[in-house]
Amino acid sequence: xxxxxxxxxxxxxxxxxxxxxxxxxxxxxxxxxxxxxxxxxxxxxxxxxxxxxxxxxxxxxxxxxxxxxxxxxxxxxxxxxxxxxxxxxxxxxxxxxxxxxxxxxxxxxxxxxxxxxxxxxxxxxxxxx
Numbered sequence: 589x590x591x592x593x594x595x596x597x598x599x600x601x602x603x604x605x606x607x608x609x610x611x612x613x614x615x616x617x618x619x620x621x622x623x624x625x626x627x628x629x630x631x632x633x634x635x636x637x638x639x640x641x642x643x644x645x646x647x648x649x650x651x652x653x654x655x656x657x658x659x660x661x662x663x664x665x666x667x668x669x670x671x672x673x674x675x676x677x678x679x680x681x682x683x684x685x686x687x688x689x690x691x692x693x694x695x696x697x698x699x700x701x702x703x704x705x706x707x708x709x710x711x712x713x714x715x716x717x
Contacts, residue, residue, distance in 0.1 A: 605706070605710065608710075610650075614695065620639045620643040621639075621695060622692065624643060625685045625688040633683065643676055647673055651669040668694060671694075672695070
């Protein structure tokens with residue numbers, strides 16, 4: 589039996605616009621990076637591994653769904669996703685929270701930009717003067 593919270597979350601994802609889904613992924617990515625970094629700093633190796641692996645899964649999903657033909661910035665974003673994956677794998681192996689912090693420093697501004705773009709798209713077209 590599905591709990592009300594799980595049902596709400598499933599419905600939220602199922603009914604979200606593509607822009608909102610992207611922002612939700614980025615929000616979760618930032619949360620995983622923050623929690624993974626904190627876990628590394630606190631010596632919680634298993635938790636750090638779980639959070640950093642989940643962050644890598646999100647980045648792989650973002651990379652896979654990216655259409656590099658759609659806009660001129662897409663190849664650069666694809667390269668950034670590759671860099672993030674490499675760094676997170678290295679951070680996890682080396683148990684290096686600073687590398688995770690650097691990755692978070694790239695992801696947070698992207699998340700904020702996508703959030704702003706999604707809000708603008710949801711508001712609809714600007715009135716013509």
